[in-house]
Amino acid sequence: MGQVAWKALCLSLFDYKTEKYVIAKNKKVGVLYRVVQLSIMAYIVGWVFVVKKGYQDVDTSIQSSVITKVKGVAFTNTSELGERLWDVADYVIPPQGESVFFVMTNLIVTPNQRQDTCAESSGIPDALCYRNSDCNSGEAVAAGNGVKTGRCLKVGNSLSGTCEILAWCPVEKKGRPKKPLLANAENFTVYIKNSIRFPRFKFSKTNVLDTTDDSYLKTCRYGPDHPYCPIFHLGNLVSWAGSNFQEMASEGGVIGIQIEWNCDLDKPPSECNPHYSFSRLDNKFAEKSVSSGYNFRFAKYYRDAADVDFRTLIKAYGIRFDVMVNGKAGKFNIIPTVINVGSGVALMGAGAFFCDLVLLYFLQKSNFYRGKKYEEVRYVVFRCKGACGVAEAFEISTLGEEFPLKRGKVDSYAQELEEGSRSRGTPHTHDNIKNLEGDSALWLF
Incomplete structure (x- = not known):
């Protein structure tokens, strides 16, 4: 059993998987999707490549x-x-x-x-004085031109004067x-x-x-x-x-x-x-x-x-x-060109995602479209009666829920199994049936 599992795992490495698309015949969403696509294309071509020259490598270290x-x-x-x-x-x-x-x-x-x-200068506040004691000798005049000598110089009979300084005079x-x-x-x-x-x-x-x-x-x-x-x-x-x-x-x-x-x-x-x-x-x-x-x-x-x-x-x-x-x-440089083209492709995917949201959640028929887009995986079980000459068929969901199948549905499964076996070149034999708990069988596809 272990060898079979490892063999199946190794063979699955060479499988190719592709997406399944659902075509929704809804003009509103279709028009919205094209408008989004055209807007993104206009942004990429007009702004990114024409205006901003996104295809160029730029040097700003002038x-x-x-x-x-x-x-x-x-x-x-x-x-x-x-x-x-x-x-x-x-x-x-x-x-x-x-x-x-x-x-x-x-x-x-x-x-x-x-x-x-x-x-x-009389225009400097720190130089104004009334007596010699106001002019400390050796003290620099704040915002002035020199150093005070200790004398207060007055003109005529003025009560105030200015300090005498040692400086470049006048x-x-x-x-x-x-x-x-x-x-x-x-x-x-x-x-x-x-x-x-x-x-x-x-x-x-x-x-x-x-x-x-x-x-x-x-x-x-x-x-x-x-x-x-x-x-x-x-x-x-x-x-x-x-x-x-x-x-x-x-x-x-x-x-x-x-x-x-x-x-x-x-x-x-x-x-x-x-x-x-x-x-x-x-x-x-x-x-x-x-x-x-x-x-x-x-x-x-x-x-x-x-x-x-x-x-x-x-x-x-x-x-x-x-x-x-x-x-x-x-x-021009190929690297920024490829990066900006890739960004544009990613924006296209974002546009499709936006339209999916509108289709699946904002329309009156959203439930119908969700049912078509998302499929629930089920398998078929036949429960035998007696010697398995007569069997009842059930669909079993991944959540364990059972759904009885009508005769027409059973025939369609049988036809699908027969066609799948024929396309693979393997006859429809008992090897396609796996015993379950003695009285049930799983139909494998």
Whole structure:
């Protein structure tokens, strides 16, 4: 018996099983099924493959280098500086521009500062005093310019004064000019050279068009007529970011220049070009917000004939430009293609499952369709009377329930057994009957 069981198990390894389909003649469910199929197909073809290019391998690890070069000159005539011509070396900080460069548009100049003692600025709360004891010697002035010497300096018969400090004197006292000193910076230009590389595909490109015209970079300016020209007017950059250049030049600010590379490497390399966008990055919550603007201080140092150091302090207001580069490249690859096709096939199966739920549980004839889709496995038992010359036939379900069979049903089982035996080439013999408990027999198929 054990050998027979093992033999049957081994032979079953080579059996092929296939699904049995039930065709439901229901137009409502049929139309629903086709609509679901078409929707899934439209999603896979339209969105996954056409819009998202699901057939491509994508590289988002872009490697980028940015070089900037500003050009332009301006002439000013002020009481502090007199007549002066400003060129790139004067107003661009740092002079070697990279992904961030600053253009000075306004400034406060405090010339000829020396290491000395002088009165602190009256606009600093920690420097206010009424007597010398209010100025502790050696104590730094909070948010001030130097260290207290212990003296309280008063002007005339004033009751209050300011502490004397050791600092670079005289200290800065002037306010910011309302009009920008370098208002002509609006007409300056900046050349932005961006080189990128996608390491996965070993693809490199720059934002400078391949052209044999030597005068192209001298004459082109970025705009609708030249969308791939890398030379920009500073005034246009601020305008495209939604701000006014003259207002921004007075107190300073930050402009973001976004360079986006979206390259389809299944197309020629000449079609891989950058797209530019511009935005204001500094927080300008209100027109008179204390947090608005952008400024910093720097100094230029000198030494006179008496070997005494002095300096010119400059508080610079201006516009900082941040160049940010993002991008991705895609190229056909069989692996993502197969994965997305497989996902689409799985979605088709989900659509069929949804329609099955509607057919089997949400229609008026759901019970009828469930009875046709799900079959209960039963076997036939003949209980003999006497010497088994006359027998009663029963169907036994997998739950042990007995269902008496009529004569017609018995004949159909007999015919099925006969046809099955004939198709297998085995005659209908007593070997097809298995004894059960002495007085019953199981008809095997």
